[in-house]
Amino acid sequence: MAQTTATQLGPRAIAHVKVTDDLPDLSSLSNDAPQEDLAFPGLPPFPDDTSTAPLLRLNLQRLVSHDPAEEDRLWRACCELGFFYLDLRDRAPSKRDSLHDDREGDLNGEALLQDAETLFHLGEKVFALPAEEKQNYDFKDQGSYFGYKGLGAGVVDSKGTRDRNEFYNISKDDILGVGSALPAPEVLQMQESRALLKSYMQRSHAVVSLVLGQLNEKLGLPTGTLQSLHRLRAESGDQVRWVRSPPQPMDKRQMSLGEHTDFGSVTVLFNRLGGLQILPPNSSDWVYVKPLKGHCVVNLGDAMVKFSAGILRSNMHRVVSPPRGQDELTRMSLVYFARPEDEVILKALEESSQVREKRSQQRSQGQQDEEVISAKDWILRRALGRRVGGDYAKSGGTEGGRTKQF
Numbered sequence: 001m002a003q004t005t006a007t008q009l010g011p012r013a014i015a016h017v018k019v020t021d022d023l024p025d026l027s028s029l030s031n032d033a034p035q036e037d038l039a040f041p042g043l044p045p046f047p048d049d050t051s052t053a054p055l056l057r058l059n060l061q062r063l064v065s066h067d068p069a070e071e072d073r074l075w076r077a078c079c080e081l082g083f084f085y086l087d088l089r090d091r092a093p094s095k096r097d098s099l100h101d102d103r104e105g106d107l108n109g110e111a112l113l114q115d116a117e118t119l120f121h122l123g124e125k126v127f128a129l130p131a132e133e134k135q136n137y138d139f140k141d142q143g144s145y146f147g148y149k150g151l152g153a154g155v156v157d158s159k160g161t162r163d164r165n166e167f168y169n170i171s172k173d174d175i176l177g178v179g180s181a182l183p184a185p186e187v188l189q190m191q192e193s194r195a196l197l198k199s200y201m202q203r204s205h206a207v208v209s210l211v212l213g214q215l216n217e218k219l220g221l222p223t224g225t226l227q228s229l230h231r232l233r234a235e236s237g238d239q240v241r242w243v244r245s246p247p248q249p250m251d252k253r254q255m256s257l258g259e260h261t262d263f264g265s266v267t268v269l270f271n272r273l274g275g276l277q278i279l280p281p282n283s284s285d286w287v288y289v290k291p292l293k294g295h296c297v298v299n300l301g302d303a304m305v306k307f308s309a310g311i312l313r314s315n316m317h318r319v320v321s322p323p324r325g326q327d328e329l330t331r332m333s334l335v336y337f338a339r340p341e342d343e344v345i346l347k348a349l350e351e352s353s354q355v356r357e358k359r360s361q362q363r364s365q366g367q368q369d370e371e372v373i374s375a376k377d378w379i380l381r382r383a384l385g386r387r388v389g390g391d392y393a394k395s396g397g398t399e400g401g402r403t404k405q406f
């Protein structure tokens with residue numbers, strides 16, 4: 001059926017739409033040309049009349065150059081919503097020389113966008129493999145969340161309603177040679193694929209380190225504290241994930257990925273079609289996050305809530321059918337999850353006086369100390385808890401009540 005074979009990467013040539021005043025937070029656009037075209041070529045446009053989430057739009061180059069206003073906006077975004085757009089495009093490529101590029105190392109927005117683009121195509125090849133073959137790479141029974149999860153092999157709620165997506169998770173440690181290599185389909189074992197994954201992981205991790213460095217400073221932690229808990233070459237649950245959701249029949253639509261907060265520290269997400277929704281603070285209405293060309297979406301996970309005693313926010317989100325006009329296409333997204341190193345204990349970093357004060361306020365209000373748990377155990381429990389047959393009740397994170405952040 002044409003409907004199920006059409007994908008978001010397909011050749012449908014649709015005129016670009018202009019982003020004008022349809023982003024709710026206009027202040028976030030104040031540094032950009034108002035008529036900028038941020039639609040994805042070849043895809044039906046995100047509908048203009050659908051309300052969207054008020055994510056701030058930050059700019060990688062301004063953060064790299066320590067623009068104080070941009071750093072303040074980053075802090076605001078991380079405390080108030082825990083989600084923001086990051087514009088990865090290079091505004092002045094002609095002014096950059098090769099020396100400059102070398103100094104930047106892995107922190108290169110344009111190169112990250114290019115890697116993401118190529119990885120979308122690799123993901124299509126992985127999901128195009130026969131179902132029986134993909135199933136060989138589901139390692140749930142060995143206690144691992146890496147590898148494949150089939151359509152409906154996860155649950156979206158405590159009633160056990162099946163999800164409507166398939167995943168493929170690739171371990172950073174495997175690709176960087178830090179941990180052992182997991183069995184994988186041939187298309188992922190090819191030298192070219194592994195090199196691409198490595199490059200994408202390093203570049204995403206560089207963005208994560210930049211964000212961690214700036215949050216470290218704003219929290220008043222000793223220099224390098226947060227980065228030292230997320231070293232690229234230390235063993236961790238960091239992973240790349242492709243999420244693929246086929247279109248759902250109009251009369252039987254349900255969530256394709258259940259409501260959750262991310263388990264780890266910082267997530268870098270590439271979307272082309274709508275479908276991601278967030279529940280804004282103090283609201284009961286889920287709203288779509290509109291994908292923007294040249295940008296990734298960055299969000300914080302529960303580890304950052306725990307490290308900061310709730311000063312930083314990890315927001316609830318989920319994936320549903322794309323909005324009208326996009327809902328007959330297969331949706332795919334690409335994610336990099338940065339998580340604390342395996343042995344890190346998830347607790348408030350009281351070397352920061354802000355965190356210390358927050359904790360003492362919480363203690364005086366009778367809030368108990370957090371459970372002592374390592375990043376490795378926390379992530380394993382939460383990831384496998386949402387698989388069919390898993391312990392859903394134990395898959396919850398810090399969202400349980402914003403007054404009890406951890």
Ligand SMILES: O=C(O)CCC(=O)C(=O)O
Pocket residue numbers: 241243257262269271275276317318319333334335
């Ligand atoms: O597909 C998306 O846009 C979001 C995926 C997500 O939230 C997740 O995998 O944790």
Ligand SMILES: [Fe+2]
Pocket residue numbers: 260261262317
């Ligand atoms: Fe998520």
